[in-house]
Amino acid sequence: NHFKDGLGEKIEQSMQAVRRMKQTQPAPIDVSWRSAWQQRQSPLTGRAYWARRGSFVSPIADLLPSGAKDASLWEVRGSCLEGWESDVGSSEDIQLPDGTVWLGIPALDRVVDIIVKRMNVASPRVASNGTTISGDHAVLILPDFGGDFCKRTLPLAELVAAELPGAPIFLLEMPLRGSRKPPQYRGAVLPAVQDMMHMGCAIIEESRSLCRWLKQRGFDRLTVSGVSMGGHMAALTACCTEDVSRLCLLMPSHSAEANWTDGGIMGMNREISVDLLKPYLYEATSVDTYPPCRAEHTVLVVAKDDGYVPHWSSELLRDHLRHQGIPVDWRVIPGGHVSGFLAHQLDFARAVVDATLGDT
16 A cells, blocks of 8 residues: 555655756766676577666655665667677676566566566567667667566567667666665555655656767667556656657556546555645646657557556547647557556567657
8 A cells, every 4th residue: 555654754845856857958967887788588589689787876866765866777789789798897787687577476477477478479570680770769668667677678678679679778767666676665665655756757857868868879769668657757758858759658648647546556545635646646747737748759559448547548648749749659459457568568569669660
């Protein structure tokens, strides 16, 4: 049960950080690579891929608890870089587990892994030599609300890397999760509303700063994607920076209000009244309260029977983007939110590739 500590003592500081984010340019960052490149074999594509871990100080580090102040990211590539074996970086562990953290219970996670692998084995076309693209493309994938160590987004990155081996794919980790989870935080529960505000503000600030960092290094064609909350945060990131070229939003909402007051996680809040919670969620997370989106094109994928993100919420996001003149490729997959993660990684990967390569 979330929010046992109520709104939290820093709730007003959190809201001030959100307001400031909507009015300012991305903060500069300095990415440090913490691990050497590691070669791995994808069970989904049968192809090798390469990964390394990096970090940078979060632009809102002063608001985050100890242990969460540094943003964690992984770079994934589907082709071998020249000299990768000698590019050792730091000697720290890559911290990317071999088994996916789906539910946090190892035995169940292994079963889910088997299901995902069987339902998302890449077609021969995807598992071939991929598509050649120019060197100015990059993809950033944002995590879902409960994803530890980016492992719920790694299957997607593996599939995209097989199709776009020349494009670097970056995975950001959600604050207060995985390697960024302070000892006092247990499971996926957030003690106070301010923690959710910190989480959302941090991932947007970190995303837009990373986009600016990538653009300064010649990556002018940036696709930002994300699943569930990550898709929602990707849309808000594109409202707070002009550096995002394309969006690929996978099962997103237009506002956290939809999830926490009308969607599948409304039952996880039994501590704070909806009337008290809604104004904070609206100001901090509704796309209506953000500057106009700057992306050129969007692919938006929704699940037909999604019980976590109401269908009307995704439709509101679609209509909001179209009203701002942004073409939206609207796609509907069968099933619900959970089956989207398990059975439709291939559909998600195709959407990311189409968003990245599309000419519209």
